[in-house]
Amino acid sequence: MIHITLPDGSRKPFEDQPTGLAVAKSISEGLARECVAMEVDGQLVDLNRTIENDAAVRLITTRxxxxxxxxxxxxxxVMAQAVMHxxxxAKLTIGPVVEDGFYYDIDMQPLSEEAFPEIEAEMKRIVKAKIPVERxxxxxxxxxxFYKNEPYKTEMISELADGTISFYKQGDFTDLCRGPHVPHTGFVRAFKLMRVSGAYWRADQSKAQLQRIYGTAFFDKKQLKAHLEFIEEAKKRNHRKIGTAMDLFSFHDDAPGMAFFHPKGMAVWNALLDFWREAHREAGYVETKTPIILKRALWEKSGHWENYRENMYTTEVDDEAYAIKPMNCPGGMLLxxxxPHSYRELPLRVAEIGLVHRHEMSGVLNGLFRVRSFHQDDAHLYMMADxxxxxxxxxxxxxxxxxxxFGLDFHLELSTRPEKSIGTDEQWEVATEGLRAALDAYGRDYLINEGDGAFYGPKIDLHIKDALGRTWQCGTIQxxxxxxxxFDLTYVGKDNEKHRPIMLHRTVFGSIERFLGVLIEHFAGKFPLWLAPVQAVLLPINDDLIPFAEKVASTMIQAGLRVEVxxxxxSLNRKVREAQLAKTPLILTCGGKxxxxxxxxxxTLDGSVHYGIPMQQxxxxxxxxxxxxxxxxxLFEK
Known part of the structure; x- marks a missing residue:
């Protein structure tokens, strides 16, 4: 007799060892039709897996x-099977799930999106057949x-430990996989292939280039439709497209992954940093600046050379090794x-808008979101334990x-010690519990990411949510x-003895470049008035009124506003239209009246027009x- 304990605490007896499907059917046929997999004593497994002993079972449905x-x-x-047909x-490699979908890397002839309809048609046939998926x-x-003629699968299997290896079979297709999977292919009810790109096997440029086919899938067509509409809206908000149209920034082959900011882009940049500096002054911060190139010995002392070397740019000066800083921390330690410092100074809050460089693979560079050179709004806070x-x-x-x-909400995540780290177990315990206690006191819910901390300490990450509901990790507290x-940092305590300070690393925007890219997409280029690159454009209706427009512009510029004539x-209509396309918040018509x-x-950009407003008002x-x-x-009453 096998006893299955369900989430509500009830226990169901079975004469024989049941599968998850049998457990579901014992409750209702409708439930069984919607079951995808099950959790047995906390482990996700296939629905058709036999439950051999008494266990706690949670049935996983499409909801x-x-x-x-x-x-x-x-x-x-299903996509890989269709491609093989x-x-x-073609030779298969790996096909993982990613955010919003999945992909499969395949060694095959170069592919374009024109091939998608044929592949999708074959996928539909496979789905319609409801082929059982068997482990x-x-x-x-x-x-x-089995895989002697499949070089990529052979390579992966060779690296696995001795023991049993799991395969999944659906009809004429078999793949190496841990699972779990849906009971049959009919569960893949709504899907679409999205794009194809090149990818090197194991991200190694010396190895074969593969075709990476991306797709997405949902349990019903309404969800898929909503997702595709979301994708279209995201394309309209693409910061690279908007940034080019608004003349904010550009990228050049002579400096890949490094943004060039144009005058209008610098106007937004400076407005953003003016806000940042004002907020930090009010919060008791001082601002510093450290060099971007420092000796190798410093990076060895900090642990970056050992733990972060592959991301650093290095050079030699006077026969000595140097590195361009990927982080501001070691320079902050030197400062x-x-x-000498006294306990009376603590906490000491020291901020820096530091220019850092990190080596990123060319394939992952993505506008302002993923760059090799960026400014980090870093700060180091030195304090006593209490x-x-x-x-x-x-x-x-x-x-x-x-x-x-900016109208941005956020959620919090606590990341704990990773495998590769420095420091003692006791230091990590104190640091982690310090962050956890502060989060509990703050009173907002937070997630825990086990093993995802920085190599030198645990961290709190702040993930902001934009207008489309996407989340971006920006702020961090480590x-x-x-x-x-x-670095043997000390302060003199009340007892007149030297003590070691506790230190927090933190950012608010994170990468200024990346945060600006997020803002561009969040606002779709329609920045708030205080942040807009051009806050107002003046349109004289004829040449005789140009001096009047210039006089008004001069008054506005003297008041600190960003204005163009x-x-x-x-034609006036064309200039109005172009100002709207440039997303200028205020369009002023200068006529005789x-x-x-x-x-x-x-x-204004919402299409409303307000006539005859006294200039002083x-x-x-x-x-x-x-x-x-x-x-x-x-600004104006409607």
Whole structure:
């Protein structure tokens, strides 16, 4: 007799060893039809797996969050099977699930999206057939024999430990896989192939280049349709496209992965950093600046040379090895050590907008989101142990205040010690519990990412949510008890003895470049007035009114506003349209009536027009709006 304990605490007896499907059917046929897999004593397994002993079982249906990932993994197999039917000479490598879908890397002839309809048609045939997906376990020797003509699978199997190896079979297709998978191919109900790109086997440029085919899948067509509409909206908001159209920045082959900011891009950049500096001054920070190139010995001392060397650019100066800094931390340590410190100074909050360089593979570079050169809004906070919680709480409140300025919400994640790390077990325990206690006191829910901390300490990551519901990890708070020890940092305590400070690393925006890219997509280029590269454009309706427009512009510029006069010999309608395409918040028409009355007529991006606003009133409203950094353009009554 086997007893199955269900999530509600009830126990169901079975005479024989049941499968998950049998357990589901014992509850209802409807439930069985929607079951994708099951969790047995906390482990996800296939629904048709036999339960050999008494166990706690949770049935995974299409409504559970785990189900989508399982189905998408199966969708990757369906796609691979279809590709093998259409291109029999193709060689398979791996096909994992990724955010929003899946991909499969395949050694085959170069592929374009024009081939997708044929592959999708074959996928539909496989799905319609509802082919059972069956798990088989074989010895390593038998697995190697089965794949003797498949070089990539053979290579992967050879690296596995001796023992049984699992395969999944659906009809004429078999793949090496851990699983679990859906019971049959019919669960892949709504799918679409998205794009194809090149990828090197195991990300090694010396190895074969493969075709990486991306796809997505959902349990129903409505979900797929909504996702595709989301993708189209995201394309419209693409920061590279908008940034080019608004003349904000560019990239060049002579400096791959390094952004060139144009004058209008610098206007946004400076407005962003003016806000950053003001918020940090109010929070008690001082600002510093450290060199971008430092000796190898310093990076060895910090642990970066051993733990981060593959991401660093190096050079030689006077026969000595140097590295361009990938992080600001070691320079910050040197600054702290330039003079004695007293406990009365602590906490000491030291910020830096540091230019850093990190080597990224060319295939992962992505506009402002993934670059090789960027500015990090770093800060190092030095404190005593009894100040940890209050400082982290203050940091969380600062980050919340700054994100809210852009209408951004966020969620929190606590990342613990990774396998590759420095420091003692005791240091990691104190640091991790310090972060956890602060999060508990802050009062917001948070997730735990086991093993995802920095090599020198655990961290809190802040993931902001944009207008499309996408999340971006930007802010981070990392508690470090190792670097102060490595650099022998001390302060003199109340007892007149030297003590080791606790240190926090933290960012708010993270990479300024990346955060700016997020803002471009969040606002779709329609920045709040205080952040817009050009806040107002003046359109004289004829050449005689150009001096009047220039006089108004001069008044606005003297008040600190970013203004342009469009005095081209184009029609007024065309200039209005181009200003709208440039996403200029305020479009001022300068006509004879306005000149005579000392007023302005203003068009905003929502299409509304406000006539005859007295110039003095207009200036008061606009300058107050910008000074307050208001999010919504609510200058005028409608």
């Amino acid at each position: 559970d969050p785990e189900a989508l990932e399982i189905m998408r993994h199966s969708a990757a197999h 259409v291109y029999p000479d 088989h376990e074989v010895s390593k020797a038998n697995a190697l024999e 702290f050590g330039t003079r 100040q940890i919680q209050s400082e982290i709480l203050d940091l969380l409140r600062l980050e919340e205040k700054m994100y809210s300025q 508690l470090d008890m190792s670097l102060p020890e490595r 469009d005095d081209r010999t184009e 306005e000149k005579e009355a000392g007023t302005v007529s203003v068009r 207009f200036m008061q409203q606009v300058t107050a709006h910008v000074a307050e950094r208001r999010l919504e353009l609510d």
